[in-house]
Amino acid sequence: MIEKLLTMSFSYRNCMIIWVCLPLLSSGNAVFGGSIVKFLPGFDGELPFKLETGYITVAESELFYYFIESELSPESDPVLVWYSGGPGCSTLNGIIYEIGPLAFNITAYQGGTPILEYYPYSWTKTSNILFIDAPVGTGFSYAINSSAYPSSDTKSAEQTYEFLLKWFTDHPQFLANQLFIGADSYSGISAPIVVKHIIDGADAGVFPRLNLKGYILGCPRTVETINENSKVTYCHRMGLISDPLFEQARESCNGSYYEVEADESECYINLQKIDKLIHDINKNHILEPKCTWASPDQDGESDIRSLKEESENFILSPPRIPDFWCHNFNYALSYIWANDISVQEALNVRVGTIKDWKRCDKKLNYTMNVYSVLDVHRYLSSKGLQVLVYNGDHDLVVPNIGTQDWIKLLNNMTVDFEWRPWFADGQIAGYNIKYSRRGSGYRLTYATVLGAGHVPQEYKRRECFDMYDRWIHYYPI
Template sequence: VLVCLILRLSGNVGAAPESALITSLPGFSGAFPSKHYSGYVTIDGKPSPKNLFYYFVSSERNPQLDPVVLWLNGGPGCSSFDGFVYEHGPFNFEVGNSTGTLPVLHLNPYSWSKVSSVIYLDSPAGVGFSYSENTSNYVNGDFQTASDTHTFLLKWFELFPEFVANPFYIAGESYAGIYVPTLASDVALGTKTGAKPIINFKGYMVGNGVSDPKFDGNALVPFAHGMALISDSMFEEAEAACNGNYHEPKDQKCSNILDEIDEALSGLNIYDILEPCFYGSAAKDDERKNTSSLPLSFKQLGATDKPFPVRKRIFGRAWPFHAPVRDGIVPSWPELVKRSGLSVPCMDNTLATIWLNNEAVRKAIHASPEAGEWTLCIDIAYTHDAGSMIKYHLNLTAQGYRALIF
């Protein structure tokens, strides 16, 4: 508390780097309601450094006092521009007037920046605009990613010292259910061991997160049954064949019924099971060509009030239904489609791809040409080496850190 008070009274030493300030964005014609910054933080890596890209939106309410939130999308291997463009960023993105034109940006009345300052980070190296000169740095795991992100934070707060006293939270979704607790543990340990600058870490948030391979995997079949996505008879057959062990089936009979469940759930919007991924007269004919056929039950739901780009874009990672986490190369859905011909709905990320690969946009946000083409998710070599997150949650909450799992 004393440290925070001294920093407040002294006005902090230094300020945000002017070279990172964003003054305008193609597609947006108004004035920013708060300051935006973006650029790179370089951290050590072997055999060459890693350049981690961030986009920072300061709070529209009271940036001097409001919390700072680090946002991480999951994958592993997906850019946090997913959250920026399609979820809680400062703008809503509207399809351009003609095919291939830049999206039109409008202020988002529900942006998290209404009440907090948000850092959107592309992590680990190789994801989004983050890069290294040597692609061997793109082989990652849970512990390495947490360590790199912690180093990023320490360096970022050195660049933005005026925010070091603000309450700090870590948030993310999907595989960030691993990223967030492991990073939070590193930050908490760093505070204890005197890592500088001292981060005013208060807690963390995880949405729809991976937590524990066994518990997550074994929960999916009962969930599908409880939500009436599979029949009573199919569920009873799975129970009898697998004896509750859906994560690692022990015999062919169990594997076969799990394959049947996979087939029964094909076409499902895994992020919102009651919402069609693609439906309604607002869609253009050429956009319809990019989507898969939907189950009859989805079509019967009718139109939706959700913005079309949001409905259409859901971009899942390619985990099998009954095996949410596997080591090795993690394919994105489009890659899985190419390999297997599977039907995958909601895989469109056209708006983000057009905007973030536009030369003027990339110049405006200080994205390096060396980062190459921006894609929402990459095929990434990744090792899931942190194990279950249950012990991490227990340890962090026992220390008094706040946690929201939603």
């Protein structure tokens, strides 16, 4: 009977008989669309925080989510919606490696189920976080039929917005909480579009009305041309290319290094020289080893096709040589853990829907159809939002130079305070600058994270918590 009631149409959810059934559902640790998870394989004892997992149906797709209540005051703390980049990277990556309250014990791993430990400097210390596996095909999200798998920047943003409307309808107790949208890396494209959908929906009287207050973007893809052009300038500033070569490239390319045709022009030749110099640099963090290659190419070209096709997934097992370390080793345990049947059962993943969980699915059926969201940011700058944008200063995927360049192109911005350091544990953790737009209430804080790569909270987890904790409560970073 309860199952039949739960499948009734959306418009009947307020009927008397549904509300009568709610106490029965709660007593079984179930809620609309999800269930409470108290124990996880690899974690010793009951989880010290409240975790709910479940699915929301959106356009013949089942989008999987993890909701972790604030460990301080869930009734009044903000709700942060978070999804990862890629596109196609599971938000489990965010929970375990970046901003969540769990972490793998990597050094003690001896085989079997990986050990999970409680991580104290989680963003859930100060906010509720709704983690979404989006777009469909990411993490544990799946399509009801194959025709629903193809996605794109615009489609993903629309579906995420629809997901939020349905999730908050099922969780009305959080509608009054302040809402922030958060994303990193490639999702810097779709996240601002989601924010625009929320604002436009509120203006059009769409129910429920979401209490949107702002958004947060880590190393965000924003304008393709600006991002790509900034890489040459960044390489020069970091000493990866010489002064003469940089000047030659700048003059011959007229300052534009993106999509230069392969020919014999001086610009193309100079860019080839630059590419060769940084070929064996780890773009995610320029100071870390590029471990996807067994050894640096001597001729600048590898003939190992499999490494080219799946370089990020090449090393998927912990190191056998104690002194040899690669950042990809950290990801190995997530594949072992998330593909364990007992883990999927504990998370209430539907049996048989995901046969091979991937941290980042490189074969996702996805069309990148938005090349710039600068105009979206300009539109949002008139809406009185609070915004935090940040970069790792050792990231060559989305260099901090490019992010600062597009921020300067926003309309009618004034500087509230100039470039200055921010601190964590008494040490400089990065630098920041704050902008505002007169008359709109719009505030944008831009911050760098010292020594961090792509994405910053994975490299400087404690420092990024301090940054977020101050910003989300409207304190200066």
